[in-house]
Amino acid sequence: MITCRAPGKLFVAGEYAVVEPGHPAVLMAVDRQAIATVADSDRGLSIRSDLLGKSVFRCERVGNAMSLPHADAAVRASLAYVLAAITIVEHLLIERGGRTRPFQLEIHTGDFADADGRKFGLGSSAAVTVAVVAAFAEFYRLSTSPMDRFRLAMLATVAVDPRCSGGDVAASTWGGWIAYASPDRHRLRALSTRGAIDLLLHSDWPGLSIRHLATPTTLHLEVGWTGEPAASGELVAQFTERQYSTGYFERFLEESTDSVNRLISALEVGDVVEVKHQVRRSRRILCGLDDAIALGIMTPALSRLCAVGEELGAAAKPSGAGGGDCGIAVIERGAKPEIELMRNRWSRAGIRSIPVQTYPATRESS
Structure with missing residues (x-):
């Protein structure tokens, strides 16, 4: 076995x-x-x-x-x-x-x-x-x-x-x-x-x-589940069908690539402020894509999830294809009162906090 x-x-x-x-x-x-x-x-x-x-x-x-x-x-x-x-x-x-x-x-x-x-x-x-x-x-x-x-x-x-x-x-x-x-x-x-x-x-x-x-040691990533199942495959299919329907697509790729590369650099040096800035920027880039080709990435529940996180000092965004499922809020690890308050406010909005930790990286050689 x-x-x-x-x-x-x-x-x-x-x-x-x-x-x-x-x-x-x-x-x-x-x-x-x-x-x-x-x-x-x-x-x-x-x-x-x-x-x-x-x-x-x-x-x-x-x-x-x-x-x-x-x-x-x-x-x-x-x-x-x-x-x-x-x-x-x-x-x-x-x-x-x-x-x-x-x-x-x-x-x-x-x-x-x-x-x-x-x-x-x-x-x-x-x-x-x-x-x-x-x-x-x-x-x-x-x-x-x-x-x-x-x-x-x-x-x-x-x-x-x-x-x-x-x-x-x-x-x-x-x-x-x-x-x-x-x-x-x-x-x-x-x-x-x-x-x-x-x-x-x-x-x-x-x-x-x-x-x-490297796994960030000074940041906490909180996961909120909206309870709304997202059809990720269908959203990606719509994206591939509509991506060239406006002139926004090339700009979207350029902005996303720049933001992700800056996020990677910030993670490598442990720059918490820049990590949070790029997570917020990633949300804005996704919202711009949503506005351009109407995918339905940002649901009311995901918008509320992000708003609560931002009000408490976290950088928040949908995670994955959007349209439901999960969002994330990135905040300093020591901000325990804010994290607990965020969980409570999410719960009152019908959003469930999902406890997760980073799964350790494999030690096997590639």
């Missing part, structure tokens, strides 16, 4: 711009974990996920892919990244001369949702993908580095949706705080359909950049 874990994530800055290859974002891995456990089976292939109740879903290998022939569309959609992750690892196994085996897989993601199963928006899909890739790589005794596992998880992700930037996949792979820029995912998807997965693990991925940042 093999068990692997992967953390969730929060976007600190660079949302939407990071969808364009080569443009940076900053993310923080959080201590909410997806857990994947895989073991040999004498009853064929099966998957059980806590988000789908206690049901066991039988799967089959059809051609070069995994399928769920007896599941409905909702279940297949829920497990799409899981099936893609298994498929990509088994492709690598076969390329390296190995043989697939029957398995039973269990997935636990309770850290990412409330008691009613509503997700917080902390990157559960990416965490599950990374955990499943790691578990099956170990299950099949494939030698893989963190970069290998990131690339496998990324290939699985783009097989499902090439619009995903992969920043969440990187945070779930390496932990800690990272600066990330995305590769050309449509190119990766096209190349992966031709096979040669092992070659893709060692080839150049133009645009990709992943760099660890």
Whole structure:
């Protein structure tokens, strides 16, 4: 039996711009974990996920892919990244001369949702993908580095949706705080359909950049959950459809890139004032994008979350695609009275404070 874990994530800055290859974002891995456990089976292939109740879903290998022939569309959609992750690892196994085996897989993601199963928006899909890739790589005794596992998880992700930037996949792979820029995912998807997965693990991925940042020691990051589920994939799809509909897009990319790079520099030297300034600037940049192409990033609840944070001296913004889910407030670690007051005022506004810490960075070499 093999068990692997992967953390969730929060976007600190660079949302939407990071969808364009080569443009940076900053993310923080959080201590909410997806857990994947895989073991040999004498009853064929099966998957059980806590988000789908206690049901066991039988799967089959059809051609070069995994399928769920007896599941409905909702279940297949829920497990799409899981099936893609298994498929990509088994492709690598076969390329390296190995043989697939029957398995039973269990997935636990309770850290990412409330008691009613509503997700917080902390990157559960990416965490599950990374955990499943790691578990099956170990299950099949494939030698893989963190970069290998990131690339496998990324290939699985783009097989499902090439619009995903992969920043969440990187945070779930390496932990800690990272600066990330995305590769050309449509190119990766096209190349992966031709096979040669092992070659893709060692080839150049133009645009990709992943760099660890020191975890801030003088800052506290408070997370507020609006209780409104956000359809991140749909928002990103709307962004890609509308981004060239006005002349604002190039300006947006320039401003976001400049702000994220300044944020990275401030984090590296521990400049708290500049970090907060760039977090605020990131919010204004996202609001400008929202005004230009009407994505619906800033909901009333997210606006209230940010307003409360700012009134108490924090730098606040949506985290991720917006349209619901979470916002963040960055404030000095010693400002405990303000942090407690912010939590109380959020609660009165129907916003739930979600306790998270930075998930430690991996010590494995890339």
